[in-house]
Amino acid sequence: MTRRFVGDTLIVASHNPGxxxxxxxxxxxxxxxxxxxxxxxxxxxxETGASFAENADIKAAAAALAAGEPALADDSGLVVxxxxxxxxxxxxxxxGPDKDFRVAMxxxxxxxxxxxxxxxxxxxxxxxxxxxxxxxxxxxRFEGRVNGTLTFPPxxxxxxxxxxxxxxxxxxxxxxxxxxxxxxxxxxxxxAFEQLQAACLARPAQARGEA
Ligand code: IMP
Numbered sequence: 001m002t003r004r005f006v007g008d009t010l011i012v013a014s015h016n017p018g019x020x021x022x023x024x025x026x027x028x029x030x031x032x033x034x035x036x037x038x039x040x041x042x043x044x045x046x047e048t049g050a051s052f053a054e055n056a057d058i059k060a061a062a063a064a065l066a067a068g069e070p071a072l073a074d075d076s077g078l079v080v081x082x083x084x085x086x087x088x089x090x091x092x093x094x095x096g097p098d099k100d101f102r103v104a105m106x107x108x109x110x111x112x113x114x115x116x117x118x119x120x121x122x123x124x125x126x127x128x129x130x131x132x133x134x135x136x137x138x139x140x141r142f143e144g145r146v147n148g149t150l151t152f153p154p155x156x157x158x159x160x161x162x163x164x165x166x167x168x169x170x171x172x173x174x175x176x177x178x179x180x181x182x183x184x185x186x187x188x189x190x191x192a193f194e195q196l197q198a199a200c201l202a203r204p205a206q207a208r209g210e211a
Contacts, residue, residue, distance in 0.1 A: 144191025
């Protein structure tokens with residue numbers, strides 16, 4: 001049976017302030033506040049998993065165990081099927097030590113060209129895995145995905161990471177060209193959070209003080 005989160009403060013196992021802010025905004029509607037793992041001095045485990053879900057589990061379980069309270073973590077990235085799923089769980093690492101995504105996007109274009117295929121128009125998808133873990137080792141897992149195609153050269157200055165080369169299915173603009181609220185309404189992260197909220201966070205109006 002799905003386990004629900006019944007507290008009012010959730011630990012977010014991320015040391016990325018941007019991600020913590022985004023998660024705080026998403027769970028605020030359910031009357032849940034967040035505390036960042038960094039703020040609590042929790043260690044950052046190595047992401048040694050073989051999938052997005054495994055990495056989200058590693059981060060959430062480590063934080064839950066260290067804090068003695070439930071913790072939430074996400075792991076996300078861009079998957080390109082013609083590259084056997086790369087950059088996938090290594091999406092951030094493809095940008096190198098300087099976290100330069102122009103380098104990562106060029107690297108992706110070159111890698112696709114080396115297969116003999118056309119880089120522009122190549123199918124790709126973003127994935128976001130979410131894990132909510134308790135100190136006893138129980139985890140609830142959710143995954144959101146958004147399909148699209150790649151375009152080169154990169155277009156748009158909104159968003160982050162690989163946004164300027166990703167055109168979501170049914171659209172013409174890249175995630176880098178779309179207004180942030182338009183991207184957030186359809187993103188892999190939003191889709192994973194919708195599932196988490198419905199399964200583990202949604203509370204009766206009375207519990208939110210709206211009765
Ligand atoms: P994580 O922090 O380990 O989950 O790494 C996620 C990486 O995947 C980011 O550094 C980006 O490279 C990429 N990524 C994930 N979500 C998005 C997105 O919405 N737009 C662009 N890139 C993304």
